[in-house]
Amino acid sequence: MRVTTRLRTLLAGPDLVIAPGAYDGLSARLIMQAGFTAVYMTGFGTAASVLGQPDVGLLTMSEMVSRAAALAAVTGDVPLIADADTGYGNPINVRRTVREYERAGVAALHIEDQVWPKKCGHMEGKQVIPLDEMAQKVRAAVEARQDPDLVIIARTDANAVYGLEDALRRGKAYQEAGADVIFIEAPRSVEELRAIKQALPDIPLLFNWADTAKTPPLPLNQIRGLGYKLVIFPVSLLFAATHAMLQLLEVFKQGQIPTEYADHMVTFAQFTQQIGLPEIQALERRYGVQ
Numbered sequence: 001m002r003v004t005t006r007l008r009t010l011l012a013g014p015d016l017v018i019a020p021g022a023y024d025g026l027s028a029r030l031i032m033q034a035g036f037t038a039v040y041m042t043g044f045g046t047a048a049s050v051l052g053q054p055d056v057g058l059l060t061m062s063e064m065v066s067r068a069a070a071l072a073a074v075t076g077d078v079p080l081i082a083d084a085d086t087g088y089g090n091p092i093n094v095r096r097t098v099r100e101y102e103r104a105g106v107a108a109l110h111i112e113d114q115v116w117p118k119k120c121g122h123m124e125g126k127q128v129i130p131l132d133e134m135a136q137k138v139r140a141a142v143e144a145r146q147d148p149d150l151v152i153i154a155r156t157d158a159n160a161v162y163g164l165e166d167a168l169r170r171g172k173a174y175q176e177a178g179a180d181v182i183f184i185e186a187p188r189s190v191e192e193l194r195a196i197k198q199a200l201p202d203i204p205l206l207f208n209w210a211d212t213a214k215t216p217p218l219p220l221n222q223i224r225g226l227g228y229k230l231v232i233f234p235v236s237l238l239f240a241a242t243h244a245m246l247q248l249l250e251v252f253k254q255g256q257i258p259t260e261y262a263d264h265m266v267t268f269a270q271f272t273q274q275i276g277l278p279e280i281q282a283l284e285r286r287y288g289v290q
Contacts, residue, residue, distance in 0.1 A: 056117060
């Protein structure tokens, strides 16, 4: 089964699809090994891991596609859902963006209606393009895909700019333009989340579980009960890894060595096991590699 078809099957099934966010090959591999049915390629985490800078539109389409291809090579049969920012231009640019992401091996991608250069959806100072312009970009994305099962996710950031009613109007328009999933960014309360489902009852909805950001940190059973179908955790692994690195750096600054932090680290053997060294060693034996 193609990864695109697999993701559509998951979205049509009874369970909430949970996609932790990967920002590099290692995090993608760990998510896959943990048994999750989908992986999310976070734009926020990609900007941080590639550039060491915030998610404010600094990465190009080709850089994002390159990272998507690298992650898709790791995730294999597990569907990869990728951030494609604004589609990197007008509807003509969006057509190329979709083709490039599709060639990279993603199962789904989302485009948003922010003005470029965009900002992280939970930052202040965002601007959005006109509804009709974004609807044409969604239409272009749908028409550009070669695989009809490639999932096109349409995101609107209008809630923070013009309010929920405008965001709902945009969500309906993007659904009519052919989007497969609607992603209304940064709802600020359970009441807003409920209103989104009431306004868009016939299409899968994405819940963005962004740690310490604007959307309430709800338990998964409540998200499922509100009618959402796909939940992404774009920054949780990134934030956890950053916290651990900061703690270990403090150990170094205090003149200590990593053994003082050993209880919070994997061993050399554990790490090489996680990243597939035994499989490489088996291939070395098979092919007589010294």
